[in-house]
Amino acid sequence: MLKTISLGVIGGGQLGSLLCSAAKKLNVKTVVLSDDKEGPAQHFCDKFIYSKYDDNVKVREFISKVDIVTYEFENIPVDFLNLIQKEKKVLPSPKINKIAQNRKLEKTFVNELGINTTDWVYIRSAEDIKKNQHLLPGILKSNTLGYDGKGQFVLNSLDDIQKDWCFTKDYILEKKVDLKKEISVVIARYSDGTMSSYEPIENVHKNQILFKSKIPAKISDKIFKEAINNAKKIAESLSYTGVLTVEFFLTKNDRLLVNELAPRFHNSGHLTIEAFNISQFTAHVRAVCNLESKSIKKISNAEMYNILGHEILDYKKKIFKKNEFFYDYQKKEPREGRKMGHITILKD
Ligand code: ADP
Numbered sequence: 001m002l003k004t005i006s007l008g009v010i011g012g013g014q015l016g017s018l019l020c021s022a023a024k025k026l027n028v029k030t031v032v033l034s035d036d037k038e039g040p041a042q043h044f045c046d047k048f049i050y051s052k053y054d055d056n057v058k059v060r061e062f063i064s065k066v067d068i069v070t071y072e073f074e075n076i077p078v079d080f081l082n083l084i085q086k087e088k089k090v091l092p093s094p095k096i097n098k099i100a101q102n103r104k105l106e107k108t109f110v111n112e113l114g115i116n117t118t119d120w121v122y123i124r125s126a127e128d129i130k131k132n133q134h135l136l137p138g139i140l141k142s143n144t145l146g147y148d149g150k151g152q153f154v155l156n157s158l159d160d161i162q163k164d165w166c167f168t169k170d171y172i173l174e175k176k177v178d179l180k181k182e183i184s185v186v187i188a189r190y191s192d193g194t195m196s197s198y199e200p201i202e203n204v205h206k207n208q209i210l211f212k213s214k215i216p217a218k219i220s221d222k223i224f225k226e227a228i229n230n231a232k233k234i235a236e237s238l239s240y241t242g243v244l245t246v247e248f249f250l251t252k253n254d255r256l257l258v259n260e261l262a263p264r265f266h267n268s269g270h271l272t273i274e275a276f277n278i279s280q281f282t283a284h285v286r287a288v289c290n291l292e293s294k295s296i297k298k299i300s301n302a303e304m305y306n307i308l309g310h311e312i313l314d315y316k317k318k319i320f321k322k323n324e325f326f327y328d329y330q331k332k333e334p335r336e337g338r339k340m341g342h343i344t345i346l347k348d
């Protein structure tokens with residue numbers, strides 16, 4: 001009989017939870033390492049270890065209990081991943097974390113593959129911004145550790161530079177894109193090089209937080225193909241194993257630009273749970289655990305809406321139709337702007 005695989009998952013949020021649920025259906029056991037005691041994945045995994053990255057005893061316990069390690073978010077110290085890698089395989093390979101954690105490295109990497117991004121420059125001081133006024137109106141983004149628009153400042157003109165900014169951190173300044181729309185491509189690559197992609201998903205953000213995702217994306221065939229080809233090129237160049245998400249901007253002039261990479265399943269891919277033969281989570285587990293590759297096929301069109309903060313309270317009382325799939329992440333505190341759940345609606 002085959003030994004049951006034990007998959008280590010770093011991070012205990014909603015993405016980790018959904019990954020654990022998918023693993024369970026594949027008979028893969030999950031051990032979650034979370035630095036958040038309240039991490040909702042504890043309700044979905046086989047074992048939950050609450051630990052900081054520097055708690056040697058707990059980390060050793062985690063390593064001893066797993067065959068392979070993956071993660072639900074990219075901002076994990078690369079040294080920590082490399083430490084684990086000495087004993088157990090970490091997939092996707094930590095070299096992608098180094099790139100995806102750092103906007104400068106990420107954009108450089110993408111540009112070197114011959115793929116366009118918005119114009120950007122690395123910023124260390126207010127003086128650097130003044131020298132690059134051609135990028136205004138622009139968005140100043142902290143070079144590391146941003147998510148859901150955190151660490152971002154819109155600069156319409158030099159007057160928006162605050163006097164008290166002391167640039168102790170580094171930033172990049174990006175030209176503000178005249179957006180027609182945003183799309184994402186979620187792609188799975190297996191270690192034997194097999195790749196299978198979901199179709200591009202159209203995304204609407206509100207206050208820089210994903211509000212809605214839908215398929216089909218209203219884009220031309222040319223953009224459809226270009227987006228998938230770019231995602232494949234990126235995955236291939238990294239000899240990537242697992243699910244990778246590429247976020248794109250489509251400009252008003254129909255130029256496709258890469259916004260950022262996520263070396264993981266993605267909020268915009270939640271609709272894959274119901275709308276495809278296998279979800280992004282199942283695809284990820286299959287790829288990192290080296291299970292047989294499976295090609296991705298659409299079952300239905302769909303829309304997904306994030307449920308933020310206190311909105312969850314109304315949803316909990318609702319009765320849903322047959323084509324509506326509600327997820328409650330079981331987070332304790334419905335803080336403002338916090339992702340509390342989502343709903344996917346299947347469409348004709
Ligand atoms: P995060 O890491 O927080 O997801 P992103 O760089 O993806 O950061 O930015 C979040 C959202 O802000 C994007 O999805 C987009 O809606 C908007 N945004 C970011 N950069 C730009 C830009 N250069 N031009 C126009 N809109 C942008």
Ligand code: MG
Pocket residue numbers: 247260
């Ligand atoms: Mg983003």
